[in-house]
Amino acid sequence: MxxxxxxxxxxxxxxxxxxxxxxxxxxxxxxxxxxxxxxxxxxxGDGGDGTGDLMIKKHNGSIVSAEVNDPFNRKIISSFGLVNDGETAIIEMANASGLHLVKPEELDPLRATSFGTGELVKLALDKGVRKIVLAIGGSATVDGGTGILRALGIRFLDAAGQELTAPESLTELASIDVSGLDQRILACEVSILCDVDNTLVGDHGSAAVFGPQKGATPDGVKKLDTSLRKFADVALAQTGIDMTLIKHGGAAGGVSAGLYTFFNANLVNGIDFFLDFTxxxxxxxxxxxxxxxxxxxxxxxxxxxxxxxxxxxxxxxxxxxxxxxxxxxxxxxxxxxxxxxxxxxxxxxxxxxxxxxxxxxxxxxxxxxxxxxxxxx
Missing domain, CATH: 3.40.50.10350 (Glycerate kinase; domain 1)
Known part of the structure; x- marks a missing residue:
């Protein structure tokens, strides 16, 4: 037999x-x-923590290490992978902006940002990649991806023209300055692996569903939801894209919605992409x-x-x-x-x-x- x-x-x-x-x-x-x-x-992996590592190993990729900022702007050594002869970068959001980088008593999504993940994206662009695959599970942030966007040159300004950086401060957002955006990202195919279909705001939004897991109190959840709504309102006025309607937009604290709106990122089903890619x-x-x-x-x-x-x-x-x-x-x-x-x-x-x-x-x-x-x- x-x-x-x-x-x-x-x-x-x-x-x-x-x-x-x-x-x-x-x-x-x-x-x-x-x-x-x-x-x-x-x-x-379906986009959750560890998905990127599995894809890199399947493709026998190389690892690029670099110093970036953690969710609270502390310097750490992080990394991303290069596969397909250096054409594709695979970036794990958790490697720079992850929950595992933060002690439980430090959790604070009102202040935590995804800036470090944006630094990895910029470093990948420096390597000349044409495609970026972003696995977004395990993040400590609910910033709508504004940290990543800032790392690529976008500025979030209040009515006085002062730059806003903390997620909680987005309630004061008046305008979004995209003049400094690193244009290389627009020539790059960006795919975000999503394992949830939550939208950006509301009872099933990123703050309400994922905020408590990342340390938000009930009051903090309300503040974050208000910040993300303000972000969506200003973005709609400037881009014509309603971030609140984007399926998967609430994944990883709204990273999907932010990058879809300003980078034209593809929001894909994480497991389907993974199985095809591997x-x-x-x-x-x-x-x-x-x-x-x-x-x-x-x-x-x-x-x-x-x-x-x-x-x-x-x-x-x-x-x-x-x-x-x-x-x-x-x-x-x-x-x-x-x-x-x-x-x-x-x-x-x-x-x-x-x-x-x-x-x-x-x-x-x-x-x-x-x-x-x-x-x-």
Whole structure:
């Protein structure tokens, strides 16, 4: 009997394991089982933290390191990747403007900016790139991308002509001076990988949904939403583009809306772009069964998350799909069942979230071992 070809294509398990470590744990479990299998590890990203690193590695890209500003204008060493013979830069927003760069007690999206990410963009332009891929997950900012825009030469001015830099100060915005914009960015194809479809403002906007995760109090959320509305109003008057209507515009604290409006950036579904960019279809073509997963799989997964992108491609080839997660729905879900033949929660018993995160690797290995034994029968 021929061996089973298993394609292991999980997303990261947030706050626990990155996507590659998840894939390796599943592979270990399968190899310990009775299943005679050949495994291919193909960790995926949908725009979240770590997506850029995966793309750089898939393309055997080179890393460029540089000193830039963190979300609070402190100097740090950051980096980005170059692939396709230096034609394409892959930039992780989290590398310069990420939550992981900030201590929990320092979180303050009223002041944090994406300027450092803009510095990486400028450095990529200095390298002569023609395409920029921006993975925006894991940011500490809710600045509408104004930090990135400032790093590329755009100035945000109050009525007296004074430059505004902090997100909270955008309530005083009167005009946007684009005369100093680095024109090289307009000749560049910019793609922003989005894994959410939130708009810029309102109850489902970037401040309301993502502000609290980044340290905003209820009052802070209101201030940020007001700032972003003001930004949108002034931008509409000057560009004719209504930032509040842009699908995906609220991703990463509004970076998507800002860069779409002033750089003509392409806002793309993160997982679809990733799978195309990394040649996932070739891997699926060789597989007999596909295993994917992330921390939680539920109906939200169907809105552009990594496991859905993987399952969608697998189902086009009529392949069985197994989803592993820390958490799955209690009730059967017809929509999920169209794409996942089996959904398994990996937990080994009732426990608190801290303990569950601690034992993610062991739980993945055990569950994959059991899956392998079942497939071997």
């Amino acid at each position: 021929k061996n089973t070809r298993v394609l292991i294509a999980p997303n990261a398990f947030k706050h626990s394991l990155n996507a590659m470590d998840v894939a390796l744990a599943i592979q270990e479990g399968l190899q310990k089982s009775r299943l005679d299998c050949v495994c291919e590890c193909f960790p995926v 040649g996932f279809t070739e891997a699926v073509a060789k597989a007999d069964v596909v295993i994917t997963g992330e921390g939680s799989i539920d109906e939200q997964t169907l809105h552009g998350k990594g496991p859905f992108g993987v399952a969608f491609q697998a189902k086009r080839k009529n392949l069985p799909v197994i989803g592993l997660a820390g958490k799955i729905p209690l009730e059967q879900n017809e929509k999920l069942n169209q794409y996942f033949d089996v959904l398994l929660a990996i937990g080994n018993g009732p426990t608190d979230i801290t303990t569950a995160l601690k034992y993610t690797e062991e739980n993945l290995i055990r569950t994959a071992w059991q899956v392998g034994n079942l497939l071997a029968n």
